[in-house]
Amino acid sequence: MADRPDAAVPSELPAPVPLERVVVALGGELRGNMGLAVRRLAALADADETSVAFVAHPRYRARLQSSRAGAVIVAPELADVALQRPDPPPGGWAAWIVADPYAQFAALTRWWRAHVQPRPAPVGVHPTAWVAPGARVHPTARLGPFAVVEDGAVVEEDAELGAHAVVQARAHVGAGTRLGPHVVLGYDCRIGARGLVHGGTVIGADGFGFAPVPLPGGEGRRWEKIEQLGAVRIGDDVEIGANCCIDRGALGDTVLEDGVKLDNLIQIGHNVHVGRHTAMAGCVGVAGSARIGAFCTLGGGAIVLGHLELADHVHISAASVVMRSILQPGQYSGIFPIDDNRAWEKNAATLRQLHALRERLKALERRTTP
Known part of the structure; x- marks a missing residue:
């Protein structure tokens, strides 16, 4: 969501790797120091001669000129700037030239993580995990310490449950999906393939539904619970941050379509429908029965009131409160300066x-x- 000129991944490779090998794997054109070996990813300001950085926009030309990054991912118009920086190391600078440096850097971070992250847990069920007799767990799945899979639940191939994760009765975890530590996937809820849910998130808690009932004597009212009888349906390739709450529907289901990305500490109310490839930054709140279109973005702390509709390609600025439906694409703000x-x-x-x-x-x- 943030427009940042660069980013850093602190982990280093255990040994330098020829940059040319990475470029061949991910695509693009390498110019300059063809023999450069790199060891780390870094921000432009923090990089050294063994680092790869990137520049997403020409307005960061000055930062590029002063950077000590051995290689920089750039668009074609900045290739000469990357190669002609002052005080080059032996062998000179390298420029990794692509049409979209930001997207290429994203691909590079995934390649990098695959080479530096801890090895995955062994396939199988940890001795302290519990699987109900009526559950189905694929032999290639991984269940961490004290994970729980209840009766009728399904965990598909290559899925992973972190320590203390809970998959309740009749819930479904798609192939290759990872549930982090202490994640709860509620009963009858399902998440598709290749998902990632970070620690502490609860999918399928009861929605906030209560009916006001007058007290005797007319002094006020009490609240009678409305049972939440729906579930949550989440598509493929969805990432959900830490400590999010996605409520089950009251009657129908709460839905997150394919490719949705949620930051940390986000509340999705009951019967909300979020269209494909929509992204929300931290602390967004979406009240019950709102419908968010596809390819939307919501900045941090934005609020969408209940029963409203946002069309496809609507972009809400941070801290805005959406109080009416928005039926035309565009950028919208509602912030008192x-x-x-x-x-x-x-x-x-x-x-x-x-x-x-x-x-x-x-x-x-x-x-x-x-």
């Missing part, structure tokens, strides 16, 4: 008077109009 508190209070007081001022203006117009 920050100010020092005294000025903000004056402006807020003025806002409260706008309706009265409008009525006075209309009255003056009627009196002065012939």
Whole structure:
């Protein structure tokens, strides 16, 4: 979601690897120091001669010129800048030229992780894990310490359950999907293939449904629970951050379509429908029965009220509150500008008077109009 010129992956390869080998694996054109061996990924400002960095936009030309990164992933228009930086090391600088440096860097991080991350847990069920007799766990799946798979649940091939993860009755984990430590996939809920759910997330908790019932004597009301009888359906290639809550539907299901990406600490209310390849930054809240289209983005802390609809390709700025349906693609913001508190209070007081001022203006117009 953030527009950053560079990023860093702190892990280093155990030994330098020829950059040319990586370029052959991932595509693009390598110019300059063809014999360069690299060991780490780094931000432009932190890189050294064994590092690979990237530049996503020409506005970062000055940062590129001063960077000590041995190789830089750049678009064609910045290739000469990358190669002609001052004080080159022996062998010179290298430029990895691609049409979309940001997408190429994403591919590189995946290649990098595959070579530096800890080896996966052995295939099979940890001795402390528990699998109900009626559950189906594929022989290639991995179940970590104290993981639980309840009756009727299915865990498909190459799936992984972290320590203390729980797959409740009749839930379904797709092939190659990873549930992190302490993740709960509620009963009857399902997640598709190649998903990733980070630790602490709960999928399929009850939605917030209560009916107000008057108390005797009319002194107030109490709340009667409305049982949440739906489930959660999540498509393929979905990533969900840490400590998110995705509520089950009241009657129908809550749905996240293919390719949805959620940051940490996100609340998705009951019966929400999120279209494919939509992304939400941290602390977004989507209230019940809202429908979010495909290819949308919601900035951090944005709120969508219940029963509203967002069309495809709608982009909501951080901290905005969506209070009406948005049926046309575009960028939308609803943020009152920050100010020092005294000025903000004056402006807020003025806002409260706008309706009265409008009525006075209309009255003056009627009196002065012939």
